[in-house]
Amino acid sequence: MSEESRAAKEHSPLKSIGEWEEDVLRRYPESGKTPKAKEEFRNYAAPPRATVREFYRINHTYQTLEFVQQKKKQFLSLNRKNMSTWEAMEYLNTLVDDSDPDTDLSQLQHLLQTAEAIRADGHPDWFVLTGLLHDLGKVLCLFGEPQWAVVGDTFAVGCAFSDKVVYPEYFQQNPDDRNPAYRTRLGVYEEGCGLDKVHLSWGHDEYIYNVVKGHLPEEGLYMLRYHSFYAAHREGAYTYLMNEHDKRMFEWVRRFNPYDLYSKSPVPPDPVALRPYYDALIAKYLPAKLRL
Ligand SMILES: [Fe+2]
Numbered sequence: 001m002s003e004e005s006r007a008a009k010e011h012s013p014l015k016s017i018g019e020w021e022e023d024v025l026r027r028y029p030e031s032g033k034t035p036k037a038k039e040e041f042r043n044y045a046a047p048p049r050a051t052v053r054e055f056y057r058i059n060h061t062y063q064t065l066e067f068v069q070q071k072k073k074q075f076l077s078l079n080r081k082n083m084s085t086w087e088a089m090e091y092l093n094t095l096v097d098d099s100d101p102d103t104d105l106s107q108l109q110h111l112l113q114t115a116e117a118i119r120a121d122g123h124p125d126w127f128v129l130t131g132l133l134h135d136l137g138k139v140l141c142l143f144g145e146p147q148w149a150v151v152g153d154t155f156a157v158g159c160a161f162s163d164k165v166v167y168p169e170y171f172q173q174n175p176d177d178r179n180p181a182y183r184t185r186l187g188v189y190e191e192g193c194g195l196d197k198v199h200l201s202w203g204h205d206e207y208i209y210n211v212v213k214g215h216l217p218e219e220g221l222y223m224l225r226y227h228s229f230y231a232a233h234r235e236g237a238y239t240y241l242m243n244e245h246d247k248r249m250f251e252w253v254r255r256f257n258p259y260d261l262y263s264k265s266p267v268p269p270d271p272v273a274l275r276p277y278y279d280a281l282i283a284k285y286l287p288a289k290l291r292l
Pocket residue numbers: 134135204227228
């Protein structure tokens with residue numbers, strides 16, 4: 001194990017990155033389902049695990065504006081690997097951690113289930129493809145990045161931290177919280193400047209958005225780029241940084257979210273059977289090789 005991946009592991013308290021998503025589900029349980037179905041799905045009554053709290057402590061402490069800018073410089077040159085979309089999905093699936101095989105879906109299964117649920121509801125094909133791609137950015141873990149720089153609810157940096165973000169108390173540990181230029185409501189931004197000008201905490205959303213930018217309709221790109229921005233799409237925070245276009249596009253981010261959280265099906269999807277459909281869909285929109 002390299003020095004870098006050892007450091008990443010030491011700063012990765014979650015047993016698996018799926019633990020973050022489990023906690024999101026605990027915070028945002030599916031509404032309108034019978035209690036029985038809910039119980040079959042997840043145990044919502046369970047308190048947040050200590051590992052999840054520790055994860056957020058680290059995430060909120062180290063995600064500064066400078067860190068985000070440095071990560072963009074480091075990763076958005078997209079010069080690490082060239083692989084087809086399906087190869088990238090299989091590569092992501094090699095992510096091994098201490099997850100519980102009985103409760104945790106593989107990454108590939110989560111992508112296929114999300115996409116299949118969107119397809120079953122009769123949505124346009126680019127929406128289905130967005131579901132298939134949405135977590136591909138987690139390959140950052142395979143590039144040696146620690147959990148807190150790959151997953152977790154995202155939030156704006158360079159302006160005051162929102163108390164609508166989970167565990168806001170941990171932002172007190174963030175050096176930007178003591179920086180007079182960053183700690184005001186607007187910080188380095190202007191009212192209604194538009195989210196494209198705003199730096200969010202770094203993770204798999206911004207990364208996959210950049211990988212497929214230019215190949216999907218804008219609605220799909222918004223879903224990819226902001227799907228972990230729960231404070232905005234679930235809590236209504238940060239509207240003062242959005243422009244009117246962002247606000248309209250966030251309707252699509254909200255439409256996507258239930259498929260990400262609630263599409264767990266009793267029978268895991270069969271990648272072999274589904275492959276021809278997805279190969280054709282990928283070929284319709286994406287280049288033969290993705291630059292990661
Ligand atoms: Fe995600």
